[in-house]
Amino acid sequence: MNKLASVLSLALMATSSLSQAQDGASRDDALDDALLASSATLGSAMERISITANRKANVDTELAMSVHSVGKAELALDNGQHPAESLNSLAGVLIEQIAGGQGHKTAIRMPVNTSGYYLYLQDNIPIQSPAFFNHNGLWWSSFNSNVGRMEVLKGAGTALYGSGAVAATINVISEGVGQDTKTNAGLVLGEDEYQKLQLSYSDRVNAEHGYRVSGSVFRNEGWRRHTASERAELNLRHEYELSDDQRLVTLFSASQLDQEMAAGLTEQEYALDRSHSGLSDEVLAIDPRRKSQYARLSSQWDKLSGDDRYSLIGYLRHNTNDYTATWNANMPQVATEVNSVGVLALANFMHPDDSETTVGVDLEYSIGEEHSYQPLDVSIQGRGADEFVAGEQFYDDSTDYLGVSPYLQHQRQLTQRLTLTLGARYDHAAYDFNNDLGRFGDIGHGKLSLHDRSDSFSHLSPKASLNYQLFGDSSLYLRYANSFRLPTASSLYHISTKDSEQGLSKLKPEVSDTYELGYKANFETLTLDLALYYMDVDDGIVNAFDEDAGFRYLVNATRVIHKGVEVASDWQASESLNFTFAYSKSRHEFDEYQGFSGNEMMNAPAYIVDVRGRYSPASVQGLTLMAEWQATGDYWMDDANSRRAEGYEVINLKLHYKANAKLSFHARVLNLTDNDYVQSASLSYGKANINPGAPRTFYVGVDYQW
Numbered sequence: 001m002n003k004l005a006s007v008l009s010l011a012l013m014a015t016s017s018l019s020q021a022q023d024g025a026s027r028d029d030a031l032d033d034a035l036l037a038s039s040a041t042l043g044s045a046m047e048r049i050s051i052t053a054n055r056k057a058n059v060d061t062e063l064a065m066s067v068h069s070v071g072k073a074e075l076a077l078d079n080g081q082h083p084a085e086s087l088n089s090l091a092g093v094l095i096e097q098i099a100g101g102q103g104h105k106t107a108i109r110m111p112v113n114t115s116g117y118y119l120y121l122q123d124n125i126p127i128q129s130p131a132f133f134n135h136n137g138l139w140w141s142s143f144n145s146n147v148g149r150m151e152v153l154k155g156a157g158t159a160l161y162g163s164g165a166v167a168a169t170i171n172v173i174s175e176g177v178g179q180d181t182k183t184n185a186g187l188v189l190g191e192d193e194y195q196k197l198q199l200s201y202s203d204r205v206n207a208e209h210g211y212r213v214s215g216s217v218f219r220n221e222g223w224r225r226h227t228a229s230e231r232a233e234l235n236l237r238h239e240y241e242l243s244d245d246q247r248l249v250t251l252f253s254a255s256q257l258d259q260e261m262a263a264g265l266t267e268q269e270y271a272l273d274r275s276h277s278g279l280s281d282e283v284l285a286i287d288p289r290r291k292s293q294y295a296r297l298s299s300q301w302d303k304l305s306g307d308d309r310y311s312l313i314g315y316l317r318h319n320t321n322d323y324t325a326t327w328n329a330n331m332p333q334v335a336t337e338v339n340s341v342g343v344l345a346l347a348n349f350m351h352p353d354d355s356e357t358t359v360g361v362d363l364e365y366s367i368g369e370e371h372s373y374q375p376l377d378v379s380i381q382g383r384g385a386d387e388f389v390a391g392e393q394f395y396d397d398s399t400d401y402l403g404v405s406p407y408l409q410h411q412r413q414l415t416q417r418l419t420l421t422l423g424a425r426y427d428h429a430a431y432d433f434n435n436d437l438g439r440f441g442d443i444g445h446g447k448l449s450l451h452d453r454s455d456s457f458s459h460l461s462p463k464a465s466l467n468y469q470l471f472g473d474s475s476l477y478l479r480y481a482n483s484f485r486l487p488t489a490s491s492l493y494h495i496s497t498k499d500s501e502q503g504l505s506k507l508k509p510e511v512s513d514t515y516e517l518g519y520k521a522n523f524e525t526l527t528l529d530l531a532l533y534y535m536d537v538d539d540g541i542v543n544a545f546d547e548d549a550g551f552r553y554l555v556n557a558t559r560v561i562h563k564g565v566e567v568a569s570d571w572q573a574s575e576s577l578n579f580t581f582a583y584s585k586s587r588h589e590f591d592e593y594q595g596f597s598g599n600e601m602m603n604a605p606a607y608i609v610d611v612r613g614r615y616s617p618a619s620v621q622g623l624t625l626m627a628e629w630q631a632t633g634d635y636w637m638d639d640a641n642s643r644r645a646e647g648y649e650v651i652n653l654k655l656h657y658k659a660n661a662k663l664s665f666h667a668r669v670l671n672l673t674d675n676d677y678v679q680s681a682s683l684s685y686g687k688a689n690i691n692p693g694a695p696r697t698f699y700v701g702v703d704y705q706w
Contacts, residue, residue: 048522052151052171053158054358055124055311061520064421064465064477066531068568069151077626077656079188079666079701083143083150089610090152091568092584096679099227099262102139108154108168109535109562111588111604112680116485119157119164121171123251125298125315129366130163130486131401132338134321140294141172142253145198145216145233148175155533156481156514159407159423159463163486166512177210177239178202188701193221212237223694226277226284229259245304254295261288263326264689274692283331286376288324307350315342330388333375340366355412362405368489369398386445393437394447399489400432423463429486430456433493448497459484459509474521484509487541508556512537529568536561559592576618582610599641603680606633622658637683648677648693667700
């Protein structure tokens with residue numbers, strides 16, 4: 001905590017000589033609604049409202065954190081087939097689609113990775129259980145059928161969020177019920193037989209009741225061989241005004257995904273044909289696919305009592321994920337199912353001195369079942385030589401997870417300009433593992449089958465920030481936030497014979513500390529955001545080797561340092577011309593790690609840039625044209641820093657034309673110059689694994705509203 005004390009002392013010294021101003025007024029529900037409504041109509045160029053930090057609307061300069069959002073207007077201009085097409089326009093955000101499908105890897109204040117350093121939300125509710133984290137979490141959101149805005153809180157989350165809110169929290173927020181009856185239909189067609197149909201109907205039965213029904217279906221053959229995908233989605237929303245000060249919102253979301261699977265390419269395969277699947281004929285014969293089903297039912301009760309707020313959210317959640325692990329040499333089949341029930345309770349109290357206190361508790365109980373077997377005979381030659389026989393089982397188990405997380409957050413104005421926020425969250429997680437395989441110990445192929453066992457983890461996450469309102473609508477902030485991530489059930493209980501089961505009992509969660517200095521300004525025609533961050537992730541879980549006993553064991557023994565700068569600006573050059581600029585430069589290095597201390601982490605681009613220019617000519621009402629330039633820097637292909645890979649540049653063009661109040665058209669071309677680029681590449685045992693970037697691709701669409 002010495003770093004925190006130094007940072008806060010520096011903040012007080014820097015702000016003590018600044019003059020004071022008027023107190024800021026507290027916001028009620030009506031103002032929250034007005035803020036969000038105005039934000040939606042202004043579009044991304046003036047998108048300065050956030051609700052993710054504390055589940056109520058705030059102007060960004062009121063928040064001592066880096067939080068950016070994509071609004072309805074920008075989403076309509078992007079018309080993306082994946083959340084990445086819009087989210088990658090934000091400073092420091094890079095989301096990579098895997099093999100052109102719906103899967104993704106994320107890099108926000110971290111290298112591109114598949115680990116649980118990110119918390120994915122849908123309408124403020126976790127999309128998945130932290131004990132069964134899936135890096136593809138955004139494919140379970142309602143992005144393709146009902147999305148009103150998306151927000152990204154960068155760095156460790158507030159006291160409202162627990163495991164996974166380490167590097168970022170991404171919140172997909174669905175659109176509410178309108179005041180008038182409205183029907184929307186949209187059709188998008190693109191290359192590689194891309195087809196997407198969207199339908200939405202919103203109606204307010206009376207002053208108390210309203211509902212929205214939305215759905216979508218799409219299919220895509222994919223530009224690479226064996227990457228076709230199909231997805232269907234349904235969303236229901238019911239809003240019930242119980243009284244003048246009480247509201248009940250019930251949501252149901254369901255989706256189904258069926259996607260062919262490909263693999264990375266060798267350098268030879270990439271040179272010959274970058275559209276290759278990366279799979280052998282023997283593997284293609286079993287038609288490896290990923291199938292996933294998702295369903296969630298939630299109900300949120302909100303009550304306003306004077307200036308105090310009360311919120312209670314209950315949810316049920318179900319998801320399956322069945323796939324062939326094409327990244328493993330033996331191509332095992334994996335099937336998972338997770339069922340959850342949870343409660344999110346929050347109360348916000350306003351005090352006479354305009355300070356406020358938020359208290360809450362999150363509860364979740366989940367049961368996850370995992371099964372893996374060998375679908376075909378495989379003979380592996382050379383390094384790691386082995387023989388796999390179809391029908392062999394590798395694991396068959398279930399894990400019960402119970403999470404209990406109380407939290408407290410207090411905000412107080414130290415002066416008329418300076419606001420202090422203090423918070424803390426305590427998370428307790430209990431795992432109960434049940435092995436149904438029927439065999440224990442060494443089961444072959446270097447796999448260890450564990451006996452039934454129970455494990456638990458606890459962590460206290462303190463938070464502190466200072467926000468100073470400068471002249472005009474601008475602010476300067478300092479922030480410290482501690483966060484953590486739980487080990488998943490799979491990483492705990494699916495281990496190898498080289499590991500020691502006894503080591504599991506000594507594990508602790510991975511812990512992070514984020515220190516951040518930021519500046520925000522909302523001028524008449526220009527907005528500016530600057531954030532400097534330093535984040536260390538300590539107690540990283542790795543394998544250590546006991547030479548005397550001759551086995552490995554899991555231990556908290558890694559420390560990684562992430563640091564960088566993020567710059568975002570939005571300039572309204574004229575009534576018809578707008579520019580946005582998003583830039584981040586970062587360095588991610590091992591501070592403590594076996595043999596790699598001082599090295600940079602692999603798959604960590606040195607910089608990420610996104611520049612967008614929008615033109616809405618006065619001579620053609622309803623027309624908006626956008627040109628976008630995206631670029632990433634070079635990066636190391638392995639943690640040993642033996643070889644670097646080049647970054648890439650891509651230019652996209654997009655068009656949206658609102659012909660009248662009912663009819664609109666849109667079109668976009670991605671990778672305009674048909675740049676032959678590598679999206680990501682890694683190195684293992686001297687061999688490169690390459691994920692090629694998509695070639696030039698065209699899409700056109702039409703939307704009709706009545």
